Amino acid sequence: xxxxxxxxxxxxxxxxxxxxxxxxxxxxxxxxxxxxxxxxxxxxxxxxxxxxxxxxxxxxxxxxxxxxxxxxxxxxxxxxxxxxxxxxxxxxxxxxxxxxxxxxxxxxxxxxxxxxxxxxxxxxxxxxxxxxxxxxxxxxxxxxxxxxxxxxxxxxxxxxxxxxxxxxxxxxxxxxxxxxxxxxxxxxxxxxxxxxxxxxxxxxxxxxxxxxxxxxxxxxxxxxxxxxxxxxxxxxxxxxxxxxxxxxxxxxxxxxxxxxxxxxxxxxxxxxxxxxxxxxxxxxxxxxxxxxxxxxxxxxxxxxxxxxxxxxxxxxxxxxxxxxxxxxxxxxxxxxxxxxxxxxxxxxxxxxxxxxxxxxxxxxxxxxxxxxxxxxxxxxxxxxxxxxxxxxxxxxxxxxxxxxxxxxxxxxxxxxxxxxxxxxxxxxxxxxxxxxxxxx
Amino acid sequence: xxxxxxxxxxxxxxxxxxxxxxxxxxxxxxxxxxxxxxxxxxxxxxxxxxxxxxxxxxxxxxxxxxxxxxxxxxxxxxxxxxxxxxxxxxxxxxxxxxxxxxxxxxxxxxxxxxxxxxxxxxxxxxxxxxxxxxxxxxxxxxxxxxxxxxxxxxxxxxxxxxxxxxxxxxxxxxxxxxxxxxxxxxxxxxxxxxxxxxxxxxxxxxxxxxxxxxxxxxxxxxxxxxxxxxxxxxxxxxxxxxxxxxxxxxxxxxxxxxxxxxxxxxxxxxxxxxxxxx
Numbered sequence: 001x002x003x004x005x006x007x008x009x010x011x012x013x014x015x016x017x018x019x020x021x022x023x024x025x026x027x028x029x030x031x032x033x034x035x036x037x038x039x040x041x042x043x044x045x046x047x048x049x050x051x052x053x054x055x056x057x058x059x060x061x062x063x064x065x066x067x068x069x070x071x072x073x074x075x076x077x078x079x080x081x082x083x084x085x086x087x088x089x090x091x092x093x094x095x096x097x098x099x100x101x102x103x104x105x106x107x108x109x110x111x112x113x114x115x116x117x118x119x120x121x122x123x124x125x126x127x128x129x130x131x132x133x134x135x136x137x138x139x140x141x142x143x144x145x146x147x148x149x150x151x152x153x154x155x156x157x158x159x160x161x162x163x164x165x166x167x168x169x170x171x172x173x174x175x176x177x178x179x180x181x182x183x184x185x186x187x188x189x190x191x192x193x194x195x196x197x198x199x200x201x202x203x204x205x206x207x208x209x210x211x212x213x214x215x216x217x218x219x220x221x222x223x224x225x226x227x228x229x230x231x232x233x234x235x236x237x238x239x240x241x242x243x244x245x246x247x248x249x250x251x252x253x254x255x256x257x258x259x260x261x262x263x264x265x266x267x268x269x270x271x272x273x274x275x276x277x278x279x280x281x282x283x284x285x286x287x288x289x290x291x292x293x294x295x296x297x298x299x300x301x302x303x304x305x306x307x308x309x310x311x312x313x314x315x316x317x318x319x320x321x322x323x324x325x326x327x328x329x330x331x332x333x334x335x336x337x338x339x340x341x342x343x344x345x346x347x348x349x350x351x352x353x354x355x356x357x358x359x360x361x362x363x364x365x366x367x368x369x370x371x372x373x374x375x376x377x378x379x380x381x382x383x384x385x386x387x388x389x390x391x392x393x394x395x396x397x398x399x400x401x402x403x404x405x406x407x408x409x410x411x412x413x414x415x416x417x418x419x420x421x422x423x424x425x426x427x428x429x430x431x432x433x434x435x436x437x438x439x440x
Numbered sequence: 441x442x443x444x445x446x447x448x449x450x451x452x453x454x455x456x457x458x459x460x461x462x463x464x465x466x467x468x469x470x471x472x473x474x475x476x477x478x479x480x481x482x483x484x485x486x487x488x489x490x491x492x493x494x495x496x497x498x499x500x501x502x503x504x505x506x507x508x509x510x511x512x513x514x515x516x517x518x519x520x521x522x523x524x525x526x527x528x529x530x531x532x533x534x535x536x537x538x539x540x541x542x543x544x545x546x547x548x549x550x551x552x553x554x555x556x557x558x559x560x561x562x563x564x565x566x567x568x569x570x571x572x573x574x575x576x577x578x579x580x581x582x583x584x585x586x587x588x589x590x591x592x593x594x595x596x597x598x599x600x601x602x603x604x605x606x607x608x609x610x611x612x613x614x615x616x617x618x619x620x621x622x623x624x625x626x627x628x629x630x631x632x633x634x635x636x637x638x639x640x641x642x643x644x645x646x647x648x649x650x651x652x653x654x655x656x657x658x659x660x661x662x663x664x665x666x667x668x669x670x671x672x673x674x675x676x677x678x679x680x681x682x683x684x685x686x687x688x689x690x691x692x693x694x695x696x697x698x699x700x701x702x703x704x705x706x707x708x709x710x711x712x713x714x715x716x717x718x
Contacts, residue, residue, distance in 0.1 A: 091575020337560035337575065360563045390565075420565050427570040 003206060005230035006240040008377045010410045012168050012233055012331070014207060018297040019171040019290050024179055026301045027314055029101055033075050033305030034086050034342040035061070036096040040135040041142045042068030047097055053080045056108035058281055061097055070133045070143045075283040075303035078102040087341045089327050089334055096342070099305070112279040117190055125194035132275040133282045133345070138162060138173075138236065138265035139328050141346030144272075147264070148194050150257045156195035157260040160245050161188055161269050163204040163211065164229055164236030167329025170349045172286040175299045176270050177204065177211035181218045183273030184266050188224060190276060191269065195262060200224040201245050202266065205231045233331065234408040238263045240377055252378070252404045267348075282345060289315045293322045293352030302343050308350055309339035323358035326351040331409040364417040372411035372421065378404055382411035386421040389428035394435070397428050405429070482506045484531045489519055494596040496520045496618025521616035543617040545600070545610050546633040549585040550642035550703065552605030555657040556584055569626040580655035583645040585629055591621035637686040639696060639706030641666075646679040660703045666695035 038044040045062035055061055055074040062072035078101040085093035115128065130145040150156055161184065165173040177184060188200045202219075204212050206228045215226045227245050229235050239250045241263060248259035256263055271282045283304050290297040295316030302311055308325070312318065326333040327341075328348050372382040380401050388397035402425060411421045485506040493501035497518050499508055508514045509528065516532050517525045520543070529536045562571055562578040568590040571577045577586045587606035599614035600621060608621075612635065622630045629644055641660055645652050649661030662680030669675075674688035675695060682704070684695075693708030 334575070335560075358563070423565045423570055423574070427565070427567065427573055430573055431569070 003228055003230040004244045005232055005235065006243045006377060008375055008379070008410075009232045009234060009240070010375050010413055011231070012413060014231070015168045015290075016171050016174070016207070018169075019288050019299055020174055020208075022171075022175070022297075022299055024172075024175050024286050024299045024301050027303070027306065027311065029076055029103065029105055030303060030306045030310050031101055032081075032307075033099050033101070033303055034096045034307065034340075035072055035075065035099070035305040036086065036088050036094045036342060036344060037062055037072065038088070038094050039072065039141060039304075039344040039346065040070055041140065042066070044095065045069060045072045047083055049080050049083075049097065051080055051083055054078070054102075055080060055099060056106045058111045058283055059108040060110075060281075061099075064130065064143075068143055068146055070130060070135055070145070071281075072097070073133055073281045073283045074099055074108070075305050076101045077104055077106040077108075087338055089336065089341050089344065089347070091334075091337075096305075107280075111281070114279050115276045117186065117193065117276055120190075120193070122194050122196055125190050128275065129190075129194065129272060131281065132272060134268055134271055134275075135282075135345045136265055137267035137271065137285060137345060137348070139332065139346050139348055141344070144264060144268055147257075147262045148191070150195075154257050155260060156197045156257065156262050157199070158246060158262075159188060159191045159195055159197045159200045160241060160261055160263045161200070161202040161266050162236050162238070162241055162263055163202050163208075163215075163266040164241060165208070166205060166231075166233045166236040167331055167333075167348075168233075169290050169351050170288045170329050171290075172288045172299055172348055173266050174208045174211055176286055177208065177266055178214050180270050180273070181214045183270045183277060184215075185218050185222070185224070185273070186276055187269030187271070187273035189222070190272055191262070191264060192223075197262075198223065201227055203227045203229050203235075203241050203245050205229045205235055207231045233410060233413075234377060237377065237406060237408055239406075252401065285343070285345065285347070287311070287343060287347060288349035289352075290349065291352040291354075292357060293318055293320060293325075293354045294350075295319045304345060305342045307340050307342055308336070311343065311350060312339065312352070318352060319354070321355045322352050323355035324353040326353070331413070332407065361418040361420075363419045366419060367417055369416060371414045371416065375410040375414045377408065377410065378406065380405055382421050382425070385428075386411075386419055386424045389424035392428075392431075394428060394432050398432055402428055403432065479510050481510050481531050485509055485528055488522070488527050488531070490521045490616070492521065492596050492616075494521060494616075494618045494620060496616070496620055520618050542635040543632040544612050544615040544635045545591075545617065545619070545621050545630050546640055547585065547591070547608050547610060547630050548640065548642055548644050549583075549607065549629050550658045550705070551579070551581060551584045551656040552587065552603065552607040554605055556581055557655045568624075572626045581645055581652075581659065583627060583629075583643075583647075584656065584659075586627065590624045590626070591630060594620050594624040596620065634686050637689055637691065637706075639684060639689055639691050639693070639704065639708075641675075641682045641684055641704050643681065643703045646681050648680050652680075658701055658703055661701055663700060665698045665700065666704060669694040669698050 043066040046065045047062045049061045056077045059074045060071050061074045064071050078099050081100045082098040086096040088094035126148050134144040135141045163177050192200045229244055242261050250256050250259045284301055286301045288299050298315050325336045366383050376382050384400050385402050405425050407422055409422050486503050489502040491502055497505045499505040516529045525536050557580040558578050559580045560578050566588050568586040568588045571586050589602045591608050592600040592602050597614050599611045600608045603609050617632050643660035645659045652659035652661050660681050662677050664677045666682050667675045667677050672688045672690055674685045675682055695704045
């Protein structure tokens with residue numbers, strides 16, 4: 001069978017065997033959770049509670065501020081002990097609400113016990129999506145409800161769920177598709193109703209045959225298509241998935257709505273499904289803890305705000321000296337230097353590499369082999385972009401479309417000169433956006 | 441040889457000579473008639489400028505500055521590199537009474553690899569701003585030198601080298617005070633400082649003393665000992681950081697001796713005893 005995919009891309013080793021067949025475990029309640037007010041792209045939420053207050057699991061503790069923002073819910077019951085800047089995955093200190101557990105995990109009485117999808121209107125669903133605090137759980141953490149308010153004149157035809165999970169090592173979405181198939185389908189049906197879309201699709205890479213068969217069985221008779229995708233990175237990148245599923249091309253700099261499509265992660269759909277089923281907003285998520293530096297790799301469901309340290313201890317601790325700790329996958333995840341940072345809505349995993357796996361690579365000049373050009377799924381010229389960025393030629397870099405780079409990392413992975421193209425490009429991008437802000 | 445072929449050669453020589461003379465005269469006339477009159481002073485001033493095209497003045501190269509000086513857009517002292525501006529002033533037919541004091545770059549951080557705490561091992565691009573973008577850089581101090589040498593790379597005079605301790609060292613002889621390094625440093629640690637005055641606070645950390653002690657052995661903790669010691673009131677402590685006003689500083693060296701963190705450094709002048717007696 002000819003599998004659908006996109007042009008270009010790379011084939012990094014998957015490294016998913018360690019955890020792909022392990023059922024999701026539930027992490028014991030943490031003693032303390034740190035919930036940053038800024039877990040999503042957009043304006044930070046505004047706290048509704050004050051220090052010393054008792055909160056219950058699922059209680060709304062921070063309200064959305066503005067359109068591109070979502071509320072935040074307490075992930076355990078207990079006492080608010082601090083609202084102060086705390087370490088965050090970005091490396092900075094970010095205001096956060098710290099809750100100390102009372103160990104009872106009492107569910108807040110203000111939560112409904114569930115919703116019946118058939119009785120809800122599209123607008124009500126959109127409101128529920130927002131009230132559940134949903135953001136893109138694949139890593140970008142973009143507030144989900146915003147996608148369902150398309151600009152005037154645009155109609156959402158398809159809702160695509162992203163189950164590609166193309167990042168090496170990660171298996172949390174895989175396990176969700178196998179174990180929580182019904183919630184994912186319920187979530188997708190709700191998304192489709194909210195968007196008034198005619199069809200839903202779920203794209204899954206074929207290295208997850210059990211997920212594909214479980215989903216195929218569950219969607220019988222529904223207007224949902226399961227699309228097996230070729231195993232290739234970055235298959236789960238929004239535009240690549242849209243192309244593979246619909247053969248539609250989203251223009252550079254445009255949103256998927258231009259192609260009449262909305263893409264959500266399967267984990268986001270599962271979270272919405274769970275909210276409709278039992279009224280629990282987004283206060284926990286499934287993550288993969290893996291890598292050669294972890295004693296017992298696992299898929300675990302953790303409360304948001306649990307510290308990375310607690311999750312690593314639960315997974316048996318480090319195996320040897322850790323070399324690099326990454327939140328998310330190895331291709332796009334940011335490396336961390338401390339363990340007291342919290343798991344957030346967009347954190348999909350913890351990857352620990354050993355000291356031996358991490359080495360300082362001396363990079364050489366570009367040899368013009370063109371491998372990065374063959375790999376770049378955005379049809380950019382990373383060889384030129386990297387060189388322009390290295391020598392501060394920002395105007396040229398912008399002309400060559402540096403701002404269209406989504407930093408998937410394919411070029412850096414493939415480069416035989418070991419050039420740190422993504423870091424160079426990121427640095428140049430931040431300089432360009434900073435100078436644009438300055439000049440207005 | 442036949443007569444016919446000889447003719448061909450003579451004709452060719454004749455034609456080329458004719459064309460050469462005609463175009464020569466044409467070009468000679470054109471260069472006189474169509475000449476762009478440029479001020480001879482531009483060339484003269486360009487000769488007097490250092491010729492490094494460093495851009496420290498804000499103009500594209502020395503020629504650009506020479507044109508600006510002649511057109512009167514900038515004063516004759518606009519070149520930050522030239523030490524003696526009087527020859528340029530002479531070309532312009534004016535006199536500079538007192539040439540400004542020479543300034544050199546001074547790196548205001550003493551926290552190298554030995555003194556400052558590192559949060560992680562940085563394996564990325566050897567570029568300070570790239571490191572700064574990565575979780576704020578490897579140094580625990582959010583104000584200190586990142587040590588990847590953007591200033592050394594940008595210096596057109598080769599005046600900045602990176603020490604083994606990972607700090608930039610300014611060669612005071614070579615430094616011309618063009619100021620390119622002050623712009624290259626993403627943390628703004630380099631300031632232009634009067635060349636004669638060597639007593640400087642080598643720290644920019646504005647955090648409270650306890651926090652500074654955690655991240656650096658030689659950071660300013662804002663204890664105000666120097667402020668109290670200074671006989672001329674040249675030192676003020678603002679936002680937990682001591683600052684010296686070079687115009688008031690007499691380099692008596694009391695602050696250098698008293699500083700508990702050894703953050704203030706500088707050569708103490710010989711006349712110190714005399715000044716103190718006064």
